[in-house]
Amino acid sequence: MDRHLVHLEGSSRRAGSTGDVNSLLRSLLTDHLDPGYAIAAEKNKAGQPRTAVLWLTIGAVVLGLIFGIALTNNADVPGGAAESREIVTRIHEAQDASVELSDKRNSLAAQTDSARESALAGNADGAALLTKIDTLEAAAGVQAVHGPGLAVTLRDGTTKGRSIVLDLDIQAVVNALWASGAEAVSVGGVRIGPSVTIRHAGGAVLVDNGPVFSPYKIVAIGPPQQLHTGFVVSEAFVRMSGLSQLYGVGFDYDVSEDLSVPAAPVHELRVAQEGGR
Template sequence: MLGGYDTTSGGNAHRADAPTRIPVPSLLRSLLSEHLDPGYAAAAREPKSPKLSSRAAQWGWQLLAAVTVAAVFALAWSQAQATAPGMRESQRVLAGTVRAAESETAQTAARRDELAAVVEVEQRRRLEGDATGRMLLADLDRANLAAAATPVIGPGLTVTVTDPGATPDLTDVSKQRVPGSRQVILDRDLQLVVNSLWVSGAEAISVGGVRVGPNVTIRQAGGGILVDNQPIASPYEILAIGPPHALQDNFGRSTGLQRLRLLETSYGVGVRVSAGEGLSLPAGSVRDVNFATETGP
């Protein structure tokens, strides 16, 4: 066994028969006697690192958040399952109410048309007997035509506009005229076409089977278009009664057709313009005209 390091070794003092200690360097002595590196011992004596503590706290909060989210979704799912039968019943009742209202509206409109026809026949029978009555009937016919209150049959133009279908490449959004929507034809396009037909010489116009007259609007409603508050869908058929050849020539130079041709080239919209005979337009809805009057002193 090696002796320790003698601090007096090499001195002048010497005793007889005493063992001589051999100096041993401290590094070699530490390697032979201390088997654990001092750094490990110091690390073991130090408290836990703040970084490890904060990381553990972070993981704990994340776990708590995940558990909370899972609990919220589970609660929402259970509530949805509990209320689903009641919601389906409410939807069924509302759908039945809507269908009943639509049926009643259709019956009322049919009854109105029958009564209007009766009034028309009786009105003509009483006014056609003298010259004054015939003049009054002529004025009334002109007013009804201007108000789109009578059905019309005659030659004219048919303009059919078709929204393009979805392309096979669903990732192609470059042809979306409205971001997030595949719809290309908008209310302002149909408005421009109708106005161009009026300017071109049309005497009566219908859009999607709805007669265009005073107080009739063409408006966008979400993903659909309403004409006089009635929904229409692609293909949009616009009928215009008037001199067919002059109407076609004038409309061919109009801004409305130019807009449609631009949409056809840019977005693939279908545009077809044809002249025809015997176009039939229904009568439009007649509304009361209210006049404002000054009141007070």
Template sequence: MTVPDPDGGSGKRTYGPDFLTALFQNPLDPGYADAAARKAEGRGRTGAARRTAAASTAVVLLVIGFLLVVAYQQTVAEEPARTQARDELVDQVENRRGETAELQSRADALAEEVAALRERELSGAALARLRDLEAATGFETVHGSGAKVTLADGPTTVDPVTGERRTESRVKDTDLQLATNALWSAGAEAISINGQRLTATSTIRQAGEAILVNVQPVASPYEVVAIGPGDLAGDFRKGYAGHFFETLVGRYGMSFEATEVKDVTLEAATELKLRVATPSTPPPAPSGSSSSSPDGSGSPAPSGSASEGGR
């Protein structure tokens, strides 16, 4: 079917001989030729740039290698001085430890001498009163029955987002403070935490992840042993502290137990830092009689008051 030409022609498309000849002689469009020329020129430039980059990289690597060699030489040169300084510090630490051990031994010997003099010079009543005061203040070994509160860390979990360890399940210094205060309130007469006897100047505090009692580190499980009334353990469980620790057990998986103990021994506190001692004035003797000690020795019984320096 032939479509009529709107211009009145035959409707067939015809090409002149010049167009066909040019088409066969130059099959590519001029635009393609220009693109190919530009690409060839770019390849030449890229090769030069690559050679320049390679040269720059070689120079940078050479400089880095030189710096590494210099740093290594300086490190090797300084190593003998570091080793010597470290050896000197180790020797100083060992010497200080030896001096500390010698001083501690001397202090123990003097303490025994003071105790012997006290036993010899004091009367029976005064000595008994002094021992009672030492037991009450924590500087005398005591025996008796009471309660033992055991606290232990729960399982450690890791935060799935940050990867940090969670510390909610760990026993804190405030937990031990709560336990000891509750025992004092329930009538405890003497308390010890993992063998550390508590006194009026004792501290329970956190130092990083460790807990210090009397400046000595203690670890889980924490055993708080108290001497006091026979129902001390039951009163502790029924009180606020007992309910608080039960909540921690259910929420964070911590361990808590309060039991009665019989015939336990709490050692005396290891340190006694006496700062001030003032003798008290003896009461005036009745008229017509002389002041004498209860043992009839004729010398007044020594008495006095002392205060300890805080930490």
């Protein structure tokens, strides 16, 4: 190495630039990166703030255009509030029409039952048929009943604004009452029959596709003491007791000597076939 340095120094003296050669050698031995990299890095650092400001400005302009277009479109909608009121009015009218049709259906059903009894009660075969019909209708829940039984009431507790009582809770209570000997059950004034469902949709509990609200009153007609004994040892009782302690859900039950359960909803008969003889 020393010989090489001496040789280079000698050559440089002949060129008349000894200081430049020594500087070049020191740079080669100590600097591992070309100076051009450092210059480029400095330029990039100087350009980054300007680039960030440019992109922020473009983003602000784009957001402003989007909000402006949205406001313009909303302003161009004629009578938005009036249309909303009209829709609400139509909903109320449809609900009133549904109630009116339901009352009319019930009235016609009562007339049909009266005509049927008048036609069949005149002879022994007709009387036997009426008895069979009454038995089937009682099993299907199409007749209102009243008598002793057990009433269970569930009230929503809330955690962070959410309802706690779900369709699964009500289903569990209803199934426990059936298992305890209930002869007829209603939830929120709706009779539970073969085609009636209890489910959760859109944050509401639906019974037979109609909403019911807290407090949820579940009425069971049957032997009071048998219902009480069977219910308090059921899994549904343990479930609701736990929800009451953990989340503040209202849970009450009471034996009564006179409870009422309405008739189950009557669905439209679409297909019928004469039975074989």
